[in-house]
Amino acid sequence: MQLPIDIDRNSSLNLQTQVFEQIRAMILAGQLRAGQRLPSSRHLCQQLQVSRITITLALARLADEGYIDTAKSVGTFVSREIPEQALHAIQGNLVHKTPPDLVAQIRSRLPEIRSHSLVNQHAPRTGIDFWVGRPDARSFPLRTWTRLTNKRLLSAGSALTEYRDPTGVPELRDAIANHLRPARGIIAEPEQIIITGGCQEALNLVSRMLLAPGTDAIVESPGYAGASYLFESYGARLHHIRVDEKGLDVAQLPDVAGAVAYVTPSHQYPMGYTLPLDRRLELLAWAVRTDSYIVEDDYDSDFRYVGSPLAALKALDRANRVFYVGTFSKCLGAGLRLGYIVVPPELMPIARRYKALMNYGQPWLEQAVLADFMNTGGYARHLRKIRQHYRGKRDALLKALDLRFGQTVTIGAEAGMHMVWRTPNHLPPASEIVARVLNCGVGVYDLSPRSAVITSGAPENDRYLIFGYSSLSEKQISMGIERLADELEKTHVLARTRVLAATASKQRVL
């Protein structure tokens, strides 16, 4: 008997593996049956033109894994212990491809899940992209970071190989606690802080703790899609509360017990409003009254260009009703995947257990390097430096808009890394502008899921354009606005030409 084995000498798999895999496949497919005798290794060598050791190793592996039995001086046989019935069951899909109807059936059983994209799927191929929330790659403190990384690697000891406390590296939790008091007015113990995989994981941690199917979850509208979709995935009952020109309209908060409210009071996402003190106090009072929790996402509060930095909502939280979420994705870089959450002390033991069950903590190196960066003053210096840079970019954007569109109305320009432009009424709707300027190599964004924004669909939403300016140079910013204005003027002029032409032809008719 010759086995139909096909040796491919150009394959990246070695000969032994090829022989092993093909005999195994024949046994599993039932082409070789239990108890059947295999050709001797000498015969196999001759047939396949491979060395004796190749065959011996392949057969040894088959024997080790239980596919064949080798009876000394009698021969080699397909194992009799392979359960025929089980074989039939797994043979159903030899092609490793699940049939479409089964796929549909499997998927229909799983809950409907949406997720947001933080990677721009609509970026202009070549050109200028005002995509939101991107730090300037050139501003990353690469030299210092590399130096600190090398220092930490040199003295890593067992830090790279051992499991650690899932809540994070102690020095980093200390450094964050020390940063929060002067910078955000938050008095938090390091023991209340958990290091997370960006702010998204912090939101996920709160969700796992507090959300069950039917739990009331409050989100802002327009608001951050990453929070809405997450709450939705836990089966929460979502309340989309309107954002007006002062931020979240707290008077509209529902009178429900045990809810979770997600808010961005420092610089509302996406609109950029700062929630005023009276609303902050009312929001906190609502949480106490309704026995609810608030999740404060303070994603870009490090950048404030007008006046002093505002204290966080958490700084007012006397009743331990606020989870404070911070991230280093905006002030340093999203590729570090470092964020944190300040947890009310009495919930910390439970939060810690959830973090252990979720992934047992963040990688050590980034945490250790960031702790050193903060403790040696590098972080404060970096913030001062990029605050200056981003202010310049912001000013360039405001200037460019004013230059081409006259007195422009912008929102949220006093802080953060993006602003919103309320377009004049004579311009086309925002969605149309987005599509048109994308064609001329400029990415600007409207309030839509592709910008990680969900809205209630109010008609005025189509007058807003979002501009992330932090990752562009001042030159790119003014060029981008030039191109945008040129493109819009083209139609404007065309429209005017058409009117003139129409008038002319009318005159001709007269």
Add this chain to the structure above:
Amino acid sequence: MQLPIDIDRNSSLNLQTQVFEQIRAMILAGQLRAGQRLPSSRHLCQQLQVSRITITLALARLADEGYIDTAKSVGTFVSREIPEQALHAIQGNLVHKTPPDLVAQIRSRLPEIRSHSLVNQHAPRTGIDFWVGRPDARSFPLRTWTRLTNKRLLSAGSALTEYRDPTGVPELRDAIANHLRPARGIIAEPEQIIITGGCQEALNLVSRMLLAPGTDAIVESPGYAGASYLFESYGARLHHIRVDEKGLDVAQLPDVAGAVAYVTPSHQYPMGYTLPLDRRLELLAWAVRTDSYIVEDDYDSDFRYVGSPLAALKALDRANRVFYVGTFSKCLGAGLRLGYIVVPPELMPIARRYKALMNYGQPWLEQAVLADFMNTGGYARHLRKIRQHYRGKRDALLKALDLRFGQTVTIGAEAGMHMVWRTPNHLPPASEIVARVLNCGVGVYDLSPRSAVITSGAPENDRYLIFGYSSLSEKQISMGIERLADELEKTHVLARTRVLAATASKQRVL
């Protein structure tokens, strides 16, 4: 009027922040009421003996945040817009400490959660610790890793600052797919692979997809606590299936539809058995028959000291019923927090969305460096090297046990980083040995939650001791067993002495 402000010149907070925080606190506590006039900044300077600019900045910040209104040439007043009612509500807990009865009430509403510990909480203070699952810190390829890290940092571009595909760095997913075929017999596309925060996050991802309250979840007994507790936290109905001397007793699998079964077929945790082919096939057939999914945790299969490496269960999975989970925590280091999961293709779009909602991916640097390490052959070399090291440690342990206890019965010594010793019947129960040798500076572990093991509590479990040997030197291993044997012999001798003494006194009586 003088405000009761207390300036501490030794505080780490600057004077401006101290003034700001104390006036803010008085307003929030109702000590300063809406509309009340504040002392002039000149008076405050004199009272507090601080500079005018300090007071001006503190007052400006209070005004920015909405606590005070400054009416030019009239004076400074506590804002009238602070809602009194909201103030009363948040004043409830001025001390930032939730009263114990409220804590109890809050906690009672949250589900009961258990988590495992991968950090040894019971380590001997000074001494030799046979804690399971720790790679040898001295074997970490630090020089190569540092070199590759520097190379990647130098050319990082925007990789540190931008968001990326949440499933992971493409080169790493490629490298893992290329590794899996020859090493584990698994044919997987890179598009089926998600990089996770260790194997725990991979388990969490599957749980979020497939588990709802009441879903049947099958775990091994004894088995890995990190999986049991996780499934429990999702409200799954747990079935603890007995592990016999061939591994999971598949005949006991319940006849339930749509279940999830967690298994460790390569090297059962903790017992170390390798699941034979017939049981593997029956397990797969069960999954097809009951429309269930299998999660294969292949945590330490890189180390096999006898015969060739066994193919994974996933390699037999023709019906796409197996999620394959791998980790770099054992072969490289847990501090990297790098694992992965091979997802059945039809479930990949959903798995990807969950990963985005959970934390939007792993940090870039570790992934990029690992990809380079794998693609340049460093990983294969590292595995060969530490396989050799660990084999030496394993042999040292077997030899030391044999030397002191005669023909010892060990389980699972042919693979992995730990083995199980079935203690002779004349020795005390395992739990007693653990406690006694801990006192003489040696950590050995029984089948109990402190070793991240859950059991059904079968009486024979108290005859098993787990020895992780990978992180100890051969010298430490033999010393550890010496001390253990000495300690046990002490009682043995004492017991014998007692018997002799009893006999002697008996004789005397006669």
